[in-house]
Amino acid sequence: NAGVMQNPRHLVRRRGQEARLRCSPMKGHSHVYWYRQLPEEGLKFMVYLQKENIIDESGMPKERFSAEFPKEGPSILRIQQVVRGDSAAYFCASSPGLPSDEQYFGPGTRLTVT
């Protein structure tokens, strides 16, 4: 029973490039949440998605960040024109049938912007 999968695990981008982070929820889970952990900080909620819908993006920076969860395939967190301050660990979590605080976390993607 595979858990939440994220790839890549490590991603290095130069300033101005785009970063795409992928998340496949646990089998049977249809709710996906993205969190960001800046160095020396706690995880911060970014966005909550269901298939083909963004439910809550209140934690997303207003510019350069977007997320999707298409009908087929993984959820994608996209960061355009990355800056050094985007360097962080990005964690995806999923939950079954209903929006829930019972969330299972993936291993994260560590983004480094040089």
Added chain:
Amino acid sequence: RKEVEQDPGPFNVPEGATVAFNCTYSNSASQSFFWYRQDCRKEPKLLMSVYSSGNEDGRFTAQLNRASQYISLLIRDSKLSDSATYLCVVNDSGGSNYKLTFGKGTLLTVNP
């Protein structure tokens, strides 16, 4: 006031010691409370939920005081494998039961 505030740590204790972590939260409407552990450069993993009546899981005991908006975690007979960062997590219930708010964490190192 920070939404979830924890002891800054770090805590360094010998094997077999008892160690306690404290946490306060600012949103009095929060409904659910958890302790997670996070190993270095890994994902957070749920350690235990915290209930108003207090709950115990083996060597781990969690307590919640809603009036004081205070949560605690007690680890007895600590093991080397308990070394990790312990995260206090609160459900930010302002209408959304899915938005978890994390503290910065307290680093615990258990020494042989």
